[in-house]
Amino acid sequence: MTSATNTVATVADEVDLTAAHGYTARARAFALAVLARGQVEVLQFFRSKDAVVFTLALPVVLLAMLASIFSGYIEHTHVHYSQVYTTGLLASGLASTSFLNLAVAIAGERENGGLKRLAGTPMPRTAYFMGKAIVVLVTCSLEVTVLLLFGHFVYNVAFPSTLGRWWTFVWVTVLGATALSLLGIAVSSLPRTARSAAPVANLPLLVLEFISGVFVPFTSLSHGIYNFAGVFPLRWIAEGYRSALLPSYFAKVEPTGGWDHSTMALVLLIWCVVGLVVAARTFRWTGRGER
Amino acid sequence: MSQDLVIEATGLRKNYGSTVALDGLDLEMAQGEVLSLLGPNGAGKTTTVEILEGYRKRDAGEARVLGEDPQRAGSTWRARRGIVLQSCEDVVDLTVSECVRHFAHFYPAPADPEEVIERVGLGEKRNSRIRGLSGGQRRRLDVALGIVGKPELVFLDEPTTGFDPQARRQFWDVVRDLSREGTSVLLTTHYLEEAEALADRVAVVNRGRVVASGTPRELGGRQEAAARVSWLGPGGWQHSETREPTALVRQLEVSFGGEIPGLTVARPTLEDIYLRLIGEASCEEESCEEEKGAR
Helix, strand or coil: CHHHHHHHHHHHHHHHHHHHHHHHHHHHHHHHHHHHHHHHHHHHHHHCHHHHHHHHHHHHHHHHHHHHHCCCECCCCCCEHHHHHHHHHHHHHHHHHHHHHHHHHHHHHHHCCHHHHHHCCCCCHHHHHHHHHHHHHHHHHHHHHHHHHHHHHHHCCCCCCCHHHHHHHHHHHHHHHHHHHHHHHHHCCCCCCHHHHHHHHHHHHHHHHHHCCCCCCHHHCCHHHHHHHCCCHHHHHHHHHHHHHCCHHHHHHCCCCCCCHHHHHHHHHHHHHHHHHHHHHHCCCCCCCCC | CCCCEEEEEEEEEEEECCEEEEEEEEEEEECCCEEEEECCCCCCHHHHHHHHHCCCCCCEEEEEECCECCCCCCHHHHCCEEEECCCCCCCCCCEHHHHHHHHHCCCCCCCCHHHHHHHCCCHHHCCCEHHHCCHHHHHHHHHHHHHCCCCCEEEEECCCCCCCHHHHHHHHHHHHHHHHCCCEEEEECCCHHHHHHHCCEEEEEECCEEEEEECCCCHHHHHHCCEEEEEEECCEEEEEEECCHHHHHHHHHHHHCCCCCCCEEECCCHHHHHHHHHHHHHHCCCCCHHHHHHC
């Protein structure tokens, strides 16, 4: 009986405490939850060593293979195919670490009950997505760094030559990763089971990679296809990386005749909004048939 | 609503397509009570629990849990109840200690994670990866995650499935401790001896309704039911069902002139009562006149 009364008293104290500190207490709890989620997400990523190695290695291996198949210079330039492929694989690697990884990871957590368990705690729901943002930020930074260093030392890709070009490199990475992550969250609700998540998310990504001039040099793509790819984010991310890393005269051989930063930013922003709206409307904390 | 009720549900209804899962279920639970929901698979236990936990929406009916509607309640409410889920395979790359600490972060006034780990009997495994835990150890971790927020009300959905008898006893002690501290516990289980050992009250659910509720000793008129007296007579085993077993035993004592060979006096077990309740309820719609007749 005494213990029951004590419980009630403690609860009453807490209520008073929350009332007094209301806003700060809630902000603190939120920050704590976000940090905890971010820490656990990053910890779990690095604990699965094979995933780390293969996630980082895949674009590098693809780059090495493509660069060995297509040798020589792009017509009318002194830019080697391998250098263009470096920029393309930067875009592709960004898509794998954000879009693909999130779609597969979230589908898995939905099926194995991880999401359901989190939804049952007082964790602010936003904290879960902030945790994902943190892990995507860490993994994408790693991925991009590895590819940039590999391209630089193996294929002589120059680092961005001006502050302006570094800025382009950063905003293309951040905006691109944001759009692709939101789309990855949206797509995570499509597969019926966690096992089918990878194929479901891979198909659209592979199509985009082929039509956006990532795997096939854009010089070999028809204008129609390349323009169609312009509806989607990947082509613009690849173009953004070219504009940050390749010599400025290269802009002239682009199918569009130049690097269009404002359309690039606009398309990526639109996909951020689309991804956010679809993700918010379709996100489920429990598995299929558990409603 | 009454101050002393932590759960108050009336007329809960839920359909999945054309299947009726809940058909006007009523349930009440007092503060500090350990209430056990019993029922066959598909009776509506899990649906009921998930509606009360806030996971599922009801089609109709009223529900108050800790004074709030679970369908609308926010994170302050979520911090006041703890959930032990049926089976989870998440966070396998963390250690036990990391995992419990992580979940403690979400609660305003959590218990000491190390203490909770000790309490569920995972002390020696605190630094082991979850991937390497046995099924029973994972269930204990599930329990730890459900109680680390020091909830006023704990939902335990078939918590000891897959436990060996010793682990089950240990787990029962955890529940008794919680109850002693004033925590209310809603427990669903398949094991009748578990309900009998832990529950202050049991409610039998069948076909989406509570068909009977009461203390384990009194459920379905158990304490008044006829006793079965058995003894070894001159011509072999003899049985008699009687409402006055004492009188019969006295009579037998006289006729045997002292000790009665092989004497047992048994009331129906909780299982007998349970099976009868489940049987009766399903007889309403099916033709099982014979079964009724046999009884």
